[in-house]
Amino acid sequence: MEMQGEPRHAGMLAGFPAVAGSLDAAPEAPATAAEDFGHLISRRPLAVLRPGSAHDVAAAVRWAARHRMPLAARGQGHSVYGRAQVEGGLVVDMSSLGAVRAVEPDRVVVDAGATWQSVLDATLPHRLTPPVLTDYLGLSVGGTISAGGIGGMTFRRGFQSCNVIELEVVTGSGDLVTCSTMRHPELFDAVRAGLGQFGIITRAVLPLVPAPEQIRLHTLTYRDAPTMTADQRRLLTMDGIDYLEGAIRPHSSGWQHVIEVAVGLPGDGGVPAGLSDDQAQAESADMSYLDLFRRLSQLENQLRSTGAWRHPHPWLNSFLPDSTTDAVIVELLRTLDPLELGEYGRILVYPFLPAHARTPLLRLPEDDVAFLVNLVRFPKNDPSLANDLVEANRVVYDRVRAAGGRSYPVSAVALTQADWKDHFGPAWPAVLDAKDRFDPRHLLSPGQEMFPPR
Template sequence: MTTPSSGAGMSKEAWLYAPECLDAASDDFGHLIRRRPAAVCRPGSAPDVAAAVRRAAEQGMPVAARGQGHSVYGRAQAEDGLVIDMSDLNAVHAVEADRVTVGGGATWRSVLDATLPHGLTPPVLTDYLDLSVGGTVSAGGLGGMTFRHGFQSCNVIELEVVTGEGEVVTCSASAHPELFDAVRGGLSQYGIITRAVLRLVRAPERVRLHTLSYPDHRAMTADQRRLLSTDRVDFLQGTIRPGRQCVVEVGVGHSADSPPDDEETLAGLSDLRDRAERVDLPYLELFLRLSKLENHLRAAGTWHHPHPWLHSFVPDAAADGLAAELLADVTQEDLGEFGRILLYPIRPGRVSSPLVRLPEGEVAFLCSLVCFPADDPLLVGRLVKTNRAVYDRIRAIGGHLYPVSAVALTRAGWKDHYGPLWPAVEHAKARFDPRHLLTPGQGMFAE
């Protein structure tokens, strides 16, 4: 372990106590859990973060790092503790041929703004770009390219991390690898990411996006498996709107003067071809679609409604059956006008972040309930209860939670989640955060 980096440390004035600051840090994108901190700080460097953690430790205060506030269940909150607002650690440094160095508070949108002029991109992007790098790397981070490149946490070269003991440590696969493996997908339990070196690949100029419709979800997943078995596509997702439609989105990257062969891309598929849609997009536009929905919902005044989302990974053999159960129990009215069930395949073998829990087998499916319900406490409470019931079913069929969901887990629940990895989880906590300061909102080590 390295020694703490030098720095002036946090002054008392850097800790904010104004009611409006505490109110903002008490809430998140989910609007389901509210935990009021004792203070908030906005550090400008890794030494500042380290000093804040040490000072909090002296006062016996829990600590939570907050990126863009997009947690849905209070995971970046710290009741009577310290919330570290990472938004000022947002620098994007020089872009190199295969990598870029960014602050932990930088958003993926700012990363792309810096790399795309060089024709480069991170291999995996989330559907929503206004998430922080530190936040998604701590969770895993996935999207329509995960089936090929794994999670965002699998495409990190190096991390600068502040541990629960207030030490600044630079880690990688070769330097402090135990910390590196614990932090990537480690849910901020072992350290706060203050800087990340991200892998870059060549970005296509454009993406041809096919939207394919299906009569039912089984036909949809069958074609997803066919596409997964080939090397024809670069982007693959699937959505279900109960009682309305099942859709697969297939993207192929290309240069402006060399479009892909559509017949080759779609060969052997069983979609309702007369309903198929095709559009050519600049690469960046592929990842701005949720931002456009955000603008619409903000204009309608509904963006700040609760978001009781559930994300999970289920075994290939169980995916169709689980989807059928969800469609029998969950209506489009429950999910809201813009809500949907996400159902698309990934390859667990492409995932190299040890603490991200996935089903065994060559293929697994992401299965998510993405809800935009009315601001009705009874409805929202019922949806949170539905999440718990669905999660229990997922565990029974060999699936795992993606723990950015509106599902509460006790220590026993986390032990079940990690299974054979739990001893390693406890060991990493004892080594890197022995006072159990970091990220109390997960409830992972609560007695």
């Protein structure tokens, strides 16, 4: 084992097992792992493990279990509220396990720390793609499968956690287990959208589907949110559409409502008929399939160049039933100051069909149609404002629950165990059982604040 730096508390790391990777207790490593993309919560770990293999992860978890030390896996550090942090414990930096192992005609084998960008870079030369991609490809495979993973193809193909063939997982007891719908299905169902509570995903086998080389992206503009969502419902049932999203953005006139629809080429590539958008403002652009998903990388580069990438990000993510979506959005727009979102902020509005979701712990509204509604904020760099917006998130969260909605629990909002119990609803007994079975000492992912340590 390579030990980097001088541990702050060397005695606490005594007897740490030999690993192929490295254990870093130098001050800068725990300091880096104490922060995330949200820059709202800071919890400093004792040390950071960069594993060289899944066996390193298993050995570290077994050691942590013996010493009752909390442990959290960290992918690309894109959490917004300390979910992958751990005070005084061990952070496992999964980015060191980032290889794409094999691309086959119908699947790809990938380490959990790999980004979706690296997966796509490996599969597109074969004209193949994972069925669902997130808008931002800099997220890790293990991280989004652990949360759910949603994007512009979810309306047709479900979530990323629903599109998994097999997983390799280290449980909270330190066992290295391969699981699927046929092998250890209880673990497979627990770790997908399990928020890191029951095991650490170390490798994934993902399905692949044909990828179009070129797509035509239509941007449609609407006068208000109900007109926009009405057309999104129509588009859900139309054939020939490969990608469907929507957003409400701050505008000089107040708010701008847009839908993005992509269709694969060759084909007529036209806008579906019978929609209610402002046709004079409609825009269309042809681009490669890869460029469709690189658009946020351009925004990232711009934000990094100005330093805004490191500002607080008090984001809120939620799922709303079709029956109450319009009312909640209209109320949000009535009470929300566009300045709170910032120059680059927006409200994302994606329709999808809950019936396509095949992930038991992914809690969704009960309507036949549901909407993702996300407050993506890039406010000015003011910690006081950021804290105020986190408090405002709680008000919106409660409004969503009252409207029959669910949290997409990757948000900047503090949740109590009572909140988690309400979130999982009838699945809560299964959550309790899985925690006791797969993480009996309750050591994994304490940043979720779902379970007290034992």
